Amino acid sequence: FAAHPGIDGILTVIHGDDRPEYEAAAAGLPKMLPPCLGGATRQASVLAGLEALAERRPKMVLIHDGARPLVSAGLISGCIEALDTHRGVLVALPVTDTLRRSVKGLAGPTVPRDALWRAQTPQGFRFDAILDAHRRMADQAFTDDVEVATAAGVDVAMIEGDEDNIKITDAADLMRAARLLARGGEARTGTGFDVHKFGPGDHVWLCGVRVSHTAGLIGHSDADVGLHALTDAILGAIGAGDIGKHFPPEEMKWEGAASDIFLAHAGNLAARAGARISNLDVTLICERPKIGPHTEAMRDRVAEILGLERERVSVKATTTEGLGFTGRNEGIAAQAVATLIFG
Template sequence: MTVAALIVAAGRGTRAGPGGPKQYRMLAGEPVLRRALAAFATHPGIDIVLAVIHPDDREAYEAAAAGLPKLAPLCLGGATRQASVRLGLEMLETLKPSRVLIHDGARPLVSPGIISRSIEALDAHAGALVALPITDTVRRASDGFAGETIPRDGLWRAQTPQAFHFAAILDAHRKAAGAELTDDVAVAASAGIPVAMIEGDEANMKITSADDLARAERLLMNGGETRTGSGYDVHRFGPGDHVMLCGVPVPHTHGLVGHSDADVGLHALTDAILGALGQGDIGQHFPPSDPQWKGASSDRFLAHAAKLARDAGARIVHVDVTFICERPKIGPQREAMRARVADILDLNMDRVSIKATTTEGLGFTGRSEGLAAQALATLSFR
């Protein structure tokens, strides 16, 4: 089963006021669209992410999407949302997904749980709609005055994603071309596709106005939990002509002795992420007594910790590694190490810090008997 996410971001968003399309406005340091894309691109149940954008937004999109995994080549949208979705579905057709989640690029706070429930609903249903039941009194207005009360029983506020079996919703969109229906559930209904309701989340708001941006920023800053984990690792020097540090081979007069590749930087960082998750330490997940890990590349350990974080609904916000050694010199390889860690964790490089210090000749590192590293990882949970 292949699951695709289709992120619709071709609108102009004029109600958000001056400052460019709302999906490219900054939200807590990142573009709105990047947050929407990342929610799906980092979800373990999603295999492909395709964005549908306005032809004028290529440069803004490339900047917003840089470095994210699972992205298919972008699709240019049409004159209406419905046309944009159809064009996106037709581009996805060549990739043969079995299921698709269609999501508004202006909903940046969709949670991993909503995505998971949308996928799972398709095990039993032809379609699924994320929505919230209306709890306020609803009235019809007449000439600026309060009119009749509308019974709210059974009324829901539709959100996205809206999930479907791929072939059925593509066929429905093709048949409904030009009808200007309001959303994909309406398209599905026109083709007789039943759609189940999934309860959504108030945080899964759509950015429409400048006030919405401010509210979303408050939710991001105050609505989640932040945890910090620490890690520490040591390996002694032995025979060899290089050491592996944060995934980079560094020339040296000795190697490091260990069951895997003895990368103290990645080992400490793996432990830091596991610590923030409350998931024990690296030895519990990759026992040194297990021969399959003999000589293993430590990027596998770090990637495993990153996946556990995603599965827990956490976002790795920042990592910091400090090497403690007299030699080799870390400075010449620092940027390569930052780039490698950023690649493994799918982070921007400005969220990766790597530095080094000495012990002024004191202790085992001062005597150049081995090398140590300590790490901190900051994770955000929502």
Template sequence: MTFHAIIVAGGSGTRTGGRKQWMPLGGKPVLDWSVEAFAEAGAAHIVVVVPEDDLDRARARYSTMARVVTGGADRAASVGNGIDALMTMAALDDVVMIHDAARPLLKPHHIKTLNAVLEVSRAAVLALPLTDSLKRGEDGRIVDAPSREGLWRAQTPQAFRLGDIAEAYSTWDGPAPTDEATAAAAAGIEVALAEGDMRLHKLTYPDDFALLEAFIAQEKSMTQIRIGQGFDAHRWGDGQSVWLCGVEIAHDKTLIGHSDADAGLHALTDALLGAVGLGDIGDHFPPTDPQWKGASSDRFLRHAVELIAEKGGEIVNVDVTLICERPKVKPHREAMRARVADILGIDLDRVSVKATTTEKMGFTGREEGLAAQAVCAVSMPL
């Protein structure tokens, strides 16, 4: 399902003592968490809405990941600006998820939950059932105790078809809606409830930062590091170029295989699958299946990345070693690192690509073929 994201970060942060979108949380700015979560989950486009005097800062930080636009006088106006920007990039029936940057502990699995509900609904919001007793007060005393039955605490992201929420905002008549679900319901759009998460708590007061830091520390303590290793080899044949770690290199031979025979990416795919106990590349992409004939190996690697994300895992680092006499890998090593980092969606300093020879010994030394081995570390929830 094609989906897009609008991240609203246009507030002044008066109750938190400053613009909370730039305050540090877990070692990085609050806004980073949401941008990275949507990017990791595969959002086609991300629109970040910030105050006008934050435009330069936000564009410098997120220009490769998102389009940054100016916010409005209130939250509803900021959302409207985000919708206007997205209308130039997306189809009306595409899904748009509207999210408050002040709920930074967004994870890909929250986004996946919404997408699943949208398979059968036009709109959905993450929400938690209300558990506290309700009281209505006047002059410092309780005057009523409304029932909490059937009441929910709405969170974000809130997800809609782009055309639906655009029309809902254009036809809204009244004070600014507090959230998108309110505008959608007023326009006659049925909004489904999806299971929320207490970790999507909203940063409103200074003490909220301490609460979310505690959640982050808890997550770190409830993970384990999994190690995976992979190995692959292909024989040389007639050709004019070879694919290694996602980079095409001019050469007087090519590697023979059912796909593009990129031994580096094959070894790395096996390492990642092995780290999370999901078999090997042949289980997922059988060489007997004609649809994978000549396929680009980045498809295999991306599949492994998606499976790890679905299990709540995070790739910590990867290390690939190519074993061959020729071609020389060093001139292409940085391009390979960059390509692998891009496919995996991780920082460049988490990717290592090296090469070695076998001093003319064995099948690689006789230039009968090329081999690759890979090691990875994956952080998995307990």
């Protein structure tokens, strides 16, 4: 959740006795909001969490069980997309095994499995709808948030879940989770390269940071070569073409646009494809301006745009020792590499 660009904040509902363990586990994670204390039941704990968010009034909320630690970026993206057109969404898997009733320890009749699904989390909702449902149904007992929502008249869509999104309830589940984590995901790499020439101006935009200079960069957008190269690198890792395919330069609406729009778009596409960004590395190539004093601010800005820890972002600079168009101070080039993990 913390690495997903579609998630703005994370509120954890905890037991008061578990605060030291929570603080240790959450230390250094981005997007974490102050935790709140839960209630005597799951339903009461969810309501406490929703009430803690009430002042923020988010548009959407995903409610997830901590006992399912292997949720994928793809499932999170699927929930968010479903909430564009529905007030609620349930992640679930169709039942494929034969079901039988037990009769005094013996195999009883088969239970039809048509239309039966195994519910998972996250369960997503428009925030106002689920808060209202939980408030109105607080005096009744329900097993999960979808049951609360439907009892309050909220229609809930269904999307297919993930077999690896297991719920850990016993030692065997812990062993399976360990095997899944040890397996890891598939790593894919993309590269990006961009060039812009100097023109009139008194500053340039590089990796989302305004840098004073004796010239500007000419481009249809803000000509940020660093963000353009990073955008293409991410798009390349997911096989989604290049920046021009998504933001055609002949479309006037992108004239002068801030390039953080392009990078954020690529990050969202990666998340929807079920990938998380493991590392980004961009090299700016120019004689002037001096990049060194600005690299940390650039790392911070790229990490902010994509919702990443800054340790996953590297910004470097080099010259061409006076050779080529950059050596002649005619422009700036950038090359980038993105490593994404799928699964």
